[in-house]
Amino acid sequence: MPPPGPLLLLLQLCAAAAPRCPRACICTSDLLSCAQRGLQQVPAALPPTATALDLSHNALVQLHRRWLAALPRLQALRLSHNLIAALPPQAFHNATALTHLDLSSNCLRAVEPHYFEGLLRLEELLLYNNGLLRVDERAFVGLRSLRKVYLSWNNLTRFPFRAVQGLTHPHLSTLDLSTNHLSSIPVEEVAALPASIRNGLYLHNNPVRCDCSLYQMFWQWQERQLSSVQDFLEEHTCVASDTRARSLVRFLQYKKIFENCSQSRAPPGTPETHATALVGDPLLINCNVSTPATPAYLWVSPRHEPIMPPGNSNRTVEVYRNGSLKISAAEPWHAGVYVCMALGKHHQLHKTHEVNVTIRYPTLDGESFSTGLTTLLGCVVSLVLVLMYLYLTPCHCFQGGKRAAAPSPPQECSAQSSILSTPPATDGPSRKISSSRHVAFLEPTSGTIGLAAKNPKLLQIKSDSDSVSSVFSDTPVRP
Known part of the structure; x- marks a missing residue:
């Protein structure tokens, strides 16, 4: 057999050097999908022509340094639904073309400054549903192309808003911090953000305390028709009590209550009152708030709706002058936590008090059972008497106490x-x-x-x- 030519040897060497598609993945011209394969490690050799890599829904625990060095064309990287708890330095080295990074639904607990170094073209960063507790102020430094950051469904208690002020992120239009544990929002820092960021700053579903400055900020955003407020109007709530986050008030739907309010905390350690009633029975709830001069009271229902004097439109729920709340006929939907708020002259919030209402159905006790049995026996006896009257009535064949004459035919009596x-x-x-x-x-x-x-x-x-x-x-x- 003659030796192979130089051209054939060159082609064989190039084919051997070029990485093939990993067995656990599906490769096309520029797409590489390794999703839902149960991978615990990233495949060793990846095709350099890939522009999109999907490693979601696997069991990846960590990423190695420079593992993307052989993918210079990569633009989209999906790593969601894995077990990644931290990122090493230079985790995204050489990924200079990356614009979309999805790290959602992992086990990250913090966003460190070195996580996203070198991602100069990154536009979308998905970090929601990670259990994040902290975001470093320098985490997004250098990401000048950043447009959207999703941090919802985490455990953040604060966020460094100063890190996105000024012109450090000129293209940032979406910052989603909804459904976290933010108890307070620095209104001054948020007000200093560019208008483009405020339009896409989502802060709903956070247990923030009711505050006048907070309400006024969101009210102005609503007046300007900002989508971050208009799209989630009902989800913007504040906590009227410091004891628990159950006493939420939809403050953007009921403006008149909070227009002139001022924050005042309830005394710590205030015990929660419980009230129980049967279905159909009236219920009176007292507002145990001791203030020297309280001209008005306000109740917040379990559905986060205010109940102001004299009550609702059909008067099934009334509010008395002393602050007591009366439910004329208890129904199952009346159960839940009611919050009583003592308001001052200018609707200033003085104190709050919570009452947990439980509605039960009446049980079949001995007295009710005896009453039912007596009624049933009475019906049976009445039925027997009626039958006896119909079928056992005697025949009265005498007329005026005299006997009927013999020749006359018998008279039919029954x-x-x-x-x-x-x-x-x-x-x-x-x-x-x-x-x-x-x-x-x-x-x-x-x-x-x-x-x-x-x-x-x-x-x-x-x-x-x-x-x-x-x-x-x-x-x-x-x-």
């Missing part, structure tokens, strides 16, 4: 006195007989009704000196 009898043999042909299987009904000729059966039995009236009785006879009785 259903029990109807006796089958045969017509007399002397009946004329004018009598019409309507026969059936058992009984024949004869039309009366002289105002009386006669009955006949197939086996004729004649009913005769036998007079006696002591009594009058009706007897059956198989043969006609001769006079």
